[in-house]
Amino acid sequence: MKFPFLASFILLCIIMNFNMRRVSRKAEQREENFWEKESRSNSVRKKSLENLEYIHIPVDLLPFGTAGDNPVLQSSEEELMALKDEKIVNLTGISNTDLKLEYGTANITPLTQYDQNYTALVCALQKWGKELYDQGRFEDSTSVLEFAVKTRTDITGTYRLLIDMYKTKLGFSESEIQKKLDGLVPIAKNLNSLSRNTILNMLPKEDSAAG
Helix, strand or coil: CHHHHHHHHHHHHHHHHHHHHHHHHHHHHHHHHHHHHHHHHCCCCCCCCCCCCECCCCHHHCCCCCCCCCHHHHHHHHHHHHHCCCCCECCCCCCHHHHHHHHCHHHHHHHHHHHHHHHHHHHHHHHHHHHHHHCCCHHHHHHHHHHHHHCCCCCHHHHHHHHHHHHHHCCCCHHHHHHHHHHHHHHHHCCCCCCHHHHHHHCCCHHHHHC
């Protein structure tokens, strides 16, 4: 009885060792590929940034100047106005290596700043939209959060609030609600972010929407 058990144990050890070595080889290959790519990126010459998809804050279309004495609304407006004349680009999910390969090593500092500006933008928009929502200003909140979505924000709370307002706060008909929800789907599908699937799960599936 001991021999079959021993043979099985040895076989299991062999299989585990094989799998571990295969995983190790894959990890080594990934690391080698990364450093090869990083080496190439460091020799790419500076390229023009004029064709980047810059984001401009539509001051005239958002509810600026309506904060009253609400400190959260005040700080949100101030944070956004501070970004008004800054260069803002959504580079979510794009590695520094890929940025250097595309635009040159010398551009990594401004590109990093543009992306940091984007993070500050969508965080401020979420804070602003959430406070407007909490104050019962649903149309203003919708305007703010819809702009955030147009910039392809990956903040799940932004989509959650919009979905709730579309369904329950704005007096939309069923067809209007469906149209609004359907409009979020292609944006969510194209997010380059870990939160992509979470956001998609909040939205109607295409099959059910078609039915």
